[in-house]
Amino acid sequence: MTQFxxxxxxxxxxxxxxxxxxxxxxxxxxxxVEPYGSPHERLIQSGACVGCDxxxxxxxxxxxxxADLRNADLRGAVLREANLExxxxxxxxxxxADLQGxxxxxxxxxxxxxxxADLRGAVxxxxxxxxxxxEGMRFAGADLTGSHLIYGGGTD
Numbered sequence: 001m002t003q004f005x006x007x008x009x010x011x012x013x014x015x016x017x018x019x020x021x022x023x024x025x026x027x028x029x030x031x032x033v034e035p036y037g038s039p040h041e042r043l044i045q046s047g048a049c050v051g052c053d054x055x056x057x058x059x060x061x062x063x064x065x066x067a068d069l070r071n072a073d074l075r076g077a078v079l080r081e082a083n084l085e086x087x088x089x090x091x092x093x094x095x096x097a098d099l100q101g102x103x104x105x106x107x108x109x110x111x112x113x114x115x116x117a118d119l120r121g122a123v124x125x126x127x128x129x130x131x132x133x134x135e136g137m138r139f140a141g142a143d144l145t146g147s148h149l150i151y152g153g154g155t156d
Contacts, residue, residue: 051073054072075093077098083102086106090112094114101120104124107124108127
């Protein structure tokens with residue numbers, strides 16, 4: 001299993017040779033020069049990838065605590081055993097994503113598309129989940145305590 005680590009933004013900027021960044025409210029919105037090469041590498045290094053195309057990305061076991069993945073396209077991504085505690089996944093597309101055993105406690109899942117996603121064995125305690133699309137989602141053995149993910153989700 002590949003292990004990824006979360007590098008704080010200040011360290012990521014230093015490691016990148018001070019590449020020019022477009023900053024907004026203290027977080028990286030986009031990189032004019034991508035020192036990490038791809039959205040996948042940018043996410044791992046900075047913890048932010050707003051609106052990124054991460055379809056099918058191999059993020060198994062990734063440590064993405066508090067990551068900013070608003071409106072990211074994670075369709076079919078492999079996030080098995082990933083730690084996404086407190087992550088902002090609002091508006092993200094996780095259709096068909098593999099989230100088996102992932103930790104999504106206290107995550108913002110508002111407006112997230114989880115259709116056909118595999119959350120078997122996942123821990124999704126107290127996640128904020130209004131207007132979530134859950135058709136075909138697999139969740140056997142998942143801990144959804146306080147998340148209202150199944151009966152609070154949308155019907156589209």
